[in-house]
Amino acid sequence: MTEKKEIIIKNYMEDIVRKNLNEQLEKRDDLCKCELCKNDIFAYSLNHLPPKYVVTDKGHIYTKLQEMEFQFNADVTREVLKAIEFVKKNKRHE
Ligand SMILES: [Zn+2]
Numbered sequence: 001m002t003e004k005k006e007i008i009i010k011n012y013m014e015d016i017v018r019k020n021l022n023e024q025l026e027k028r029d030d031l032c033k034c035e036l037c038k039n040d041i042f043a044y045s046l047n048h049l050p051p052k053y054v055v056t057d058k059g060h061i062y063t064k065l066q067e068m069e070f071q072f073n074a075d076v077t078r079e080v081l082k083a084i085e086f087v088k089k090n091k092r093h094e
Contacts, residue, residue, distance in 0.1 A: 044083035
């Protein structure tokens with residue numbers, strides 16, 4: 001073996017949700033976008049979506065991520081939207 005590859009285990013759903021969430025938040029000005037609320041939205045979305053774990057080397061992440069994004073983006077958009085509404089109604093700070 002000449003090339004050393006770093007093998008990792010990864011939940012692609014996290015990256016897809018994070019990206020989708022940032023895109024949706026950019027379009028809204030009716031919500032709090034602090035770290036707490038953003039992470040609440042992130043966690044709520046992930047709890048309502050199936051995890052997509054893969055074992056891969058770092059070089060392959062991005063092509064695979066695009067495929068998965070294409071496949072799951074409609075579901076992710078729906079869940080992120082629900083999460084936004086939930087957190088908006090259940091804000092944990094003043
Ligand atoms: Zn907030």
